[in-house]
Amino acid sequence: MNELHPNALCFGDEFPASGAPCLVHVEGQGMTITFLSDHEGGESRSEFVEFSQLNISAGGLDHNQLVAAWVGPAGQRMLYLKSPELIRAFRHTAPSQLSQPLEQAAEQVRQVRHRHRMVWGLVSGTVLAMVLGLWFGSDLLVELAVDRIPVEWEQKLGESTYREFLAGQSVTKDGPAVSAVTEMTQRLASQVPNNPYRFEVTVVKSDVVNAFALPGGYIVVFTGLMKKADSPDEVAGVLAHELNHVLQRHGLERIIKQLGFVAVVSIALGNPPGLGGIMKQLGIELMTLKFGRAQETEADMTGLQLLYRAKINPDGMITFFQRLAEKDEGRVEWFSTHPMSSARADRLKAQLAEMPKQNIEPFSFEWSKVQGALGSSLGSAP
Amino acid sequence: MKSEILYPGAFPMARVELGSGEQIKAESGAMVACSPTIDIESKMEGGFLGALSRKFLTGEKFFFQTLKATRGAGEVLLAPTVPGEIVVLELDGVNEYMVQKDGFLAGADGITIDSQMQSMSRGLLGGEGFFILKMSGKGMLLLNSFGAVHKIELKPGQEYIVDNSHLVAWSTTTSYNIEKATSGWVASFTSGEGFVCRFRGPGLVYIQSRNPGGFGAWVRQFIPVTE
Numbered sequence: 364m365n366e367l368h369p370n371a372l373c374f375g376d377e378f379p380a381s382g383a384p385c386l387v388h389v390e391g392q393g394m395t396i397t398f399l400s401d402h403e404g405g406e407s408r409s410e411f412v413e414f415s416q417l418n419i420s421a422g423g424l425d426h427n428q429l430v431a432a433w434v435g436p437a438g439q440r441m442l443y444l445k446s447p448e449l450i451r452a453f454r455h456t457a458p459s460q461l462s463q464p465l466e467q468a469a470e471q472v473r474q475v476r477h478r479h480r481m482v483w484g485l486v487s488g489t490v491l492a493m494v495l496g497l498w499f500g501s502d503l504l505v506e507l508a509v510d511r512i513p514v515e516w517e518q519k520l521g522e523s524t525y526r527e528f529l530a531g532q533s534v535t536k537d538g539p540a541v542s543a544v545t546e547m548t549q550r551l552a553s554q555v556p557n558n559p560y561r562f563e564v565t566v567v568k569s570d571v572v573n574a575f576a577l578p579g580g581y582i583v584v585f586t587g588l589m590k591k592a593d594s595p596d597e598v599a600g601v602l603a604h605e606l607n608h609v610l611q612r613h614g615l616e617r618i619i620k621q622l623g624f625v626a627v628v629s630i631a632l633g634n635p636p637g638l639g640g641i642m643k644q645l646g647i648e649l650m651t652l653k654f655g656r657a658q659e660t661e662a663d664m665t666g667l668q669l670l671y672r673a674k675i676n677p678d679g680m681i682t683f684f685q686r687l688a689e690k691d692e693g694r695v696e697w698f699s700t701h702p703m704s705s706a707r708a709d710r711l712k713a714q715l716a717e718m719p720k721q722n723i724e725p726f727s728f729e730w731s732k733v734q735g736a737l738g739s740s741l742g743s744a745p
Numbered sequence: 746m747k748s749e750i751l752y753p754g755a756f757p758m759a760r761v762e763l764g765s766g767e768q769i770k771a772e773s774g775a776m777v778a779c780s781p782t783i784d785i786e787s788k789m790e791g792g793f794l795g796a797l798s799r800k801f802l803t804g805e806k807f808f809f810q811t812l813k814a815t816r817g818a819g820e821v822l823l824a825p826t827v828p829g830e831i832v833v834l835e836l837d838g839v840n841e842y843m844v845q846k847d848g849f850l851a852g853a854d855g856i857t858i859d860s861q862m863q864s865m866s867r868g869l870l871g872g873e874g875f876f877i878l879k880m881s882g883k884g885m886l887l888l889n890s891f892g893a894v895h896k897i898e899l900k901p902g903q904e905y906i907v908d909n910s911h912l913v914a915w916s917t918t919t920s921y922n923i924e925k926a927t928s929g930w931v932a933s934f935t936s937g938e939g940f941v942c943r944f945r946g947p948g949l950v951y952i953q954s955r956n957p958g959g960f961g962a963w964v965r966q967f968i969p970v971t972e
Contacts, residue, residue, distance in 0.1 A: 372918060422918070443918050445917075
């Protein structure tokens with residue numbers, strides 16, 4: 364009888380508060396409880412409790428333990444059974460008068476588990492619904508918010524950023540490049556109905572092949588873009604795209620979306636450590652990127668229509684993206700602010716095919732002279 | 746395996762004697778010094794997924810270190826990161842304890858460590874997060890606290906109320922409910938207690954005499970803001 368492995372804890376007045384480990388054995392009429400001696404070689408002592416003396420309930424931290432209470436010669440006793448085999452043996456052997464309390468205890472355990480599952484399910488469902496709602500429904504809310512912001516505010520916001528940016532750049536004030544860009548912008552802007560913006564375009568000396576628009580109608584074109592463009596139509600295509608970022612108020616939408624999304628996520632999740640924090644950051648990033656792509660596609664489509672109305676050859680926009688596409692290899696659209704250039708070119712082509720033919724009016728300047736004035740060396744291919 | 750607490754008080758250290766071939770697992774970084782017969786390995790308790798879930802869910806360290814007396818008997822000195830007492834518990838195979846996530850210092854090889862999910866209300870309001878550590882099995886268990894450790898012994902049905910941020914460990918025969926500290930919501934927070942746990946015996950509850958979160962907030966006001 365030396366190798367006794369306790370399988371239950373007994374509580375009572377003479378035992379320590381942590382309970383006395385004991386070995387419980389279920390028999391025909393009741394249970395034998397064997398208490399192990401504290402020191403090696405000591406006598407272990409046993410006592411027998413009849414089923415009829417017992418009071419049964421569920422207990423413990425998760426209500427997953429079977430608690431048998433009785434009043435013995437030594438006073439109030441409580442036995443906590445946890446081992447599943449022991450509980451099974453107990454339920455199997457216990458007489459019929461105990462089956463009702465046993466069933467009640469089992470029901471209590473089932474209810475606790477059911478409640479936990481329900482609450483977790485409800486919370487996960489709510490979180491999922493919030494995520495889906497944010498992903499799909501936020502555009503509408505952002506539009507509502509943007510509509511309430513007057514154009515003057517937007518212009519002030521854009522202008523300060525614009526002046527700050529230009530202060531550190533070498534600006535081309537006049538010359539063929541400036542007049543060419545001005546002519547393009549004017550032709551495009553004249554086709555915008557009820558235009559609240561006064562577009563201001565600046566040519567900046569830089570090898571960056573890009574152009575950007577700030578809220579309020581402030582547009583910057585880098586000379587790098589003009590040098591690399593094969594035709595004025597390509598530059599006009601980029602300008603039409605940037606103009607539409609302004610007209611659709613994309614900058615404002617972006618600010619509001621970012622602010623709102625971060626606020627909502629922070630309220631919902633707080634600042635969780637570990638995995639939660641990573642998930643939060645990832646969610647915000649993906650959301651921002653998705654939003655960026657949607658804006659770019661919108662600016663592409665409305666830009667194409669603007670080119671069409673201004674009677675500028677829309678093929679320029681498409682060829683520009685096709686050339687960009689050659690640099691795109693290995694990029695994954697999902698992880699980019701901009702859609703894939705090849706996909707953009709394809710979408711534009713499909714859109715263009717649906718529009719009726721339009722007569723194209725050429726620009727008043729000669730593109731080779733504009734590029735010549737920029738000091739473009741055609742020999743230095745990319 | 747024998748253990749002894751050196752320098753009891755705020756800055757204690759545990760000395761564990763290992764017989765030849767015996768091993769102990771400890772929180773990563775807990776080893777201060779050891780005999781040359783001891784080998785230190787890092788081990789992912791519960792396998793990779795177990796370790797991963799413990800790391801992300803409880804914020805406990807990904808690896809535990811295993812200190813094994815491979816080349817003969819020796820001793821190991823262990824200490825926690827925070828100032829506070831070390832308490833030694835002896836698990837006998839039926840006793841089980843829930844331990845808040847920073848409370849584990851070291852355990853004999855026979856101790857099993859699981860991360861366990863709590864119910865929604867306990868997770869949200871209990872202050873220990875949704876996942877806590879469950880210690881079961883057989884052998885010696887060393888826990889550490891922030892400040893001094895106080896043991897509360899609960900008789901069957903006896904109740905005791907503990908501020909949730911002072912909890913260290915509690916036996917699984919107890920049960921508890923989360924409650925507001927006072928009857929009104931506003932008073933609950935203005936009293937500085939927020940939520941409390943109403944424990945119900947039988948079993949043991951170990952609490953720490955200092956609140957790590959409260960201490961953090963107190964220290965923060967002295968840290969100069971640089972940006």
